Amino acid sequence: MSDAIKPEVLVGVDLGGTKILAGIFTPQLNLLQTVKLSTKASRGFESVVERVSRCVRDAVDEADLTFKQVRGVGIGAPGAVDPESGEVIFAPNLQWKNAPLQKALEKHLGVPVFVENDCNACTLGIHEVELKGRPSSLLGIFLGTGVGGGLMLDGRLYSGFNRTAGEVGHMVIQVGGPKCGCGNSGCFEALASRTAIFRELARRVKEGEKTLLTELLKEGEGITDLKSGDLRKALRKGDKLVAKVLQDAARHTGIAVANLVNILSPQTVVLGGGVMDALEDDLLPTILETAADYAMPGTLKGVDILASKLGDEAGITGAAVLVRQRLKPAG
Amino acid sequence: MSDAIKPEVLVGVDLGGTKILAGIFTPQLNLLQTVKLSTKASRGFESVVERVSRCVRDAVDEADLTFKQVRGVGIGAPGAVDPESGEVIFAPNLQWKNAPLQKALEKHLGVPVFVENDCNACTLGIHEVELKGRPSSLLGIFLGTGVGGGLMLDGRLYSGFNRTAGEVGHMVIQVGGPKCGCGNSGCFEALASRTAIFRELARRVKEGEKTLLTELLKEGEGITDLKSGDLRKALRKGDKLVAKVLQDAARHTGIAVANLVNILSPQTVVLGGGVMDALEDDLLPTILETAADYAMPGTLKGVDILASKLGDEAGITGAAVLVRQRLKPAG
Structure with missing residues (x-):
């Protein structure tokens, strides 16, 4: 199968104080695969970024996809987030202040990354998918x-x-x-x-x-x-x-x-x-x-x-919605 | 002086459970005159409407203006207000429910009337005039x-x-x-x-x-x-x-x-x-x-x-702002 006809996917990530959950979604927001990893926040910002990108790559691989199929990654992070700059302004339970999460993840992953507050992401996911x-x-x-x-x-x-x-x-x-x-x-x-x-x-x-x-x-x-x-x-x-x-x-x-x-x-x-x-x-x-x-x-x-009936999946769903909303239509 | 060169004014009304305050404003929101009247809410909706329009007419007269100079009347009323329909949905301290305030006042006054919640009107007045x-x-x-x-x-x-x-x-x-x-x-x-x-x-x-x-x-x-x-x-x-x-x-x-x-x-x-x-x-x-x-x-x-430094005038100021915002610019 050539790359050209491989379907595109969206990745949603829920970054918490103790765990990272990544989900692979179709553009219609059907969930194909999830992978979980611990956050290990005490190891610091760079380490957490590396773990998030590992979690994303693992999820893509688990779903038998290649990373070229990923259109973008959305991530819900705890604390105050500036969605414009992609910075986590402060997140007490990660001990982050002005952490350039979007920039760091884009460097690791080479695809567009969009950041939101985690509860905002959950609300967005429920709004779009559960409440249509x-x-x-x-x-x-x-x-x-x-x-x-x-x-x-x-x-x-x-x-x-x-x-x-x-x-x-x-x-x-x-x-x-x-x-x-x-x-x-x-x-x-x-x-x-x-x-x-x-x-x-x-x-x-x-x-x-x-x-x-x-x-x-x-x-x-x-x-x-x-x-x-x-x-x-x-x-x-x-x-x-x-x-x-x-x-x-x-x-x-x-x-x-x-x-x-x-x-x-x-x-x-x-x-x-x-x-x-x-x-x-x-x-x-x-x-x-x-x-x-x-x-x-x-x-x-x-x-x-x-x-909500989305349970654990609200955050990754909303993060995927974020990608769909923020990315300009392909082609 | 012919009507054509008489300046236009906006009227702002603050309708409370015990008193009615009407203010005459220039289009630049300078306050020219106020008149106060008691509400006498217990006499019922029609009576209060009549008192509001009397209060407005008195204020116009006190300011040595004619009613033809009034471009519109804004009114802040207590309770839940639908600014689209101009109805007071419910106002416990006036004992009103679904009261068609805008329609009734327009009938009395013959000029456009705009209705808002009283605290919204105060906030609007402070925003526009005090906070520029x-x-x-x-x-x-x-x-x-x-x-x-x-x-x-x-x-x-x-x-x-x-x-x-x-x-x-x-x-x-x-x-x-x-x-x-x-x-x-x-x-x-x-x-x-x-x-x-x-x-x-x-x-x-x-x-x-x-x-x-x-x-x-x-x-x-x-x-x-x-x-x-x-x-x-x-x-x-x-x-x-x-x-x-x-x-x-x-x-x-x-x-x-x-x-x-x-x-x-x-x-x-x-x-x-x-x-x-x-x-x-x-x-x-x-x-x-x-x-x-x-x-x-x-x-x-x-x-x-x-x-706020506007004191008592916040409500009438906001009601006048309402008129300015909602009226289309004069031909």
């Missing part, structure tokens, strides 16, 4: 280790003056509430992230409350070493403490959703991230009910609040 | 009887899918906090509006705390009958309770500002409303300090947070 581009405005909220958000207004990603818009996780909703990783207290993230949920569970266990989670612990593990899936297991077995703590997290998420609906009046709110992926059935009803309680009259009329 | 149209994105926060907001993104007012964006007063920042007029608790408005400040002062006085405010009361008045200016008087005389309660309100406002900066990344944040107008010097330093504490790294870079 329909909502004119979309707010994405992602509950995982932390809580992040992405904003689409008038059909386009919105990142504001300092490219930092969508930092919904650090919206304070409980002045004087639990300490947050950011140094403040009472942030949405400190009340509804996986970290917050497990910290609250560990605190209550220490105070003598009972949970089936303690039976799931391996030698030397603590409650905070468990995963979202373990919460689901405990819930299914009727664990009352887990149910209570998750309902609190869902209630706080519902209040945060209502706040954001009051502020932004989006057409659609989509919830994603590891916590939602694992616990949608348990969290969503309370989130919806609380949001309806707290949103101002009229603000929720015709508004959809839903959980 | 410079910030690409602007968030207006107005502390008065309640707390309202207005949002300009990419140089234009943004009201979102349900035309309700900017309802920053009902952002919950203290789950389980003080009751709000909206029925929820812990809203920004329940912590920093004039109503909230006086309620907190009254509560503390009832608990035995001392304040000079009690000396300002007339026969039969309670603390909550006082005005923002009375707070300033008490402060100047060293009133510790007033200082403490105002600092709390300022701190909560700073947290709300940081939340909104984290979510929206605006270029400029402007604070206005009766409470700010009366107490800027006492509130602004704490607001700025707290916002800087709570905003994420990088989000405040190059961002101005300031108090």
